[in-house]
Amino acid sequence: MDAGDFDEEELxxxxxxxxTRWLLIGRRALVAxxxxxLTADYDFWIDIDGIESFNAAAASCGLIPDKxxxxxxxxxxxxxxxxxxxxxLVARQVSTRDGVVLRFEDAWSRRRAVPYEPGLSLWxxxxxxxxxxxxxxxxxxxxxDIDLLEALSREEPSS
Amino acid sequence: xxxxxxxxPKIRERYERALSDEEWQRIQALPxxxxxxxxxxxxxxxxRRRYPTAKERFAYVRRKYAEWTRRTG
Numbered sequence: 001m002d003a004g005d006f007d008e009e010e011l012x013x014x015x016x017x018x019x020t021r022w023l024l025i026g027r028r029a030l031v032a033x034x035x036x037x038l039t040a041d042y043d044f045w046i047d048i049d050g051i052e053s054f055n056a057a058a059a060s061c062g063l064i065p066d067k068x069x070x071x072x073x074x075x076x077x078x079x080x081x082x083x084x085x086x087x088x089l090v091a092r093q094v095s096t097r098d099g100v101v102l103r104f105e106d107a108w109s110r111r112r113a114v115p116y117e118p119g120l121s122l123w124x125x126x127x128x129x130x131x132x133x134x135x136x137x138x139x140x141x142x143x144x145d146i147d148l149l150e151a152l153s154r155e156e157p158s159s
Numbered sequence: 160x161x162x163x164x165x166x167x168p169k170i171r172e173r174y175e176r177a178l179s180d181e182e183w184q185r186i187q188a189l190p191x192x193x194x195x196x197x198x199x200x201x202x203x204x205x206x207r208r209r210y211p212t213a214k215e216r217f218a219y220v221r222r223k224y225a226e227w228t229r230r231t232g
Binding site: 006008009028031032033034035036037038039040081083084085097114115116117122137138139140141143148150151152154155 | 160173174175176177178180183186191195196199200202203204206207211212213214216217219220223224227
């Protein structure tokens with residue numbers, strides 16, 4: 001069994017050209033920042049008003065949403081899938097268990113670019129915001145990721 | 160689709176379980192270990208130097224994930 005015809009670069013190029021605001025989150029964001037952790041997942045947090053544009057970009061790569069845009073807005077998350085499965089968060093804001101709210105707009109304003117290849121960059125939340133995303137569900141698996149990110153934040157001039 | 164690693168159910172349960180508030184507070188109260196942090200930073204510096212772009216980093220992780228799933232079936 002393999003990954004089929006999914007082309008990761010094609011997806012990132014399509015998203016860059018979609019006009020939608022999006023952030024790569026989850027463990028893949030840690031990898032992008034320079035932490036070699038294992039993951040097979042793609043997780044994005046997108047502008048709730050950009051669902052249709054994001055879906056069009058995903059569809060160009062053979063990834064189809066599992067909900068209508070309205071249903072996705074109602075639940076705050078959905079999946080696009082085909083030869084790969086991509087989790088998409090669309091909530092305008094999410095809170096950690098201890099009540100710290102992270103708004104998409106704020107995460108977007110503090111985002112950083114990580115070069116995917118020359119001419120194409122990925123948008124990643126700042127390290128403090130990425131830590132907050134890891135605190136949303138506070139599962140045991142997030143603890144190591146939070147620890148790694150907090151270590152990484154020590155070399156940042158202003159995280 | 161990238162084949163996902165099938166974890167033993169008991170391991171998956173421990174990995175996926177939600178922490179209690181008390182557990183999380185205990186973890187947060189632990190002091191950071193500067194030596195451990197420096198090891199993480201050394202690892203990150205090597206990874207970024209060896210694989211300068213996200214594309215290369217994702218390819219590395221894909222290879223390692225495939226090796227892991229092949230080894231543990």
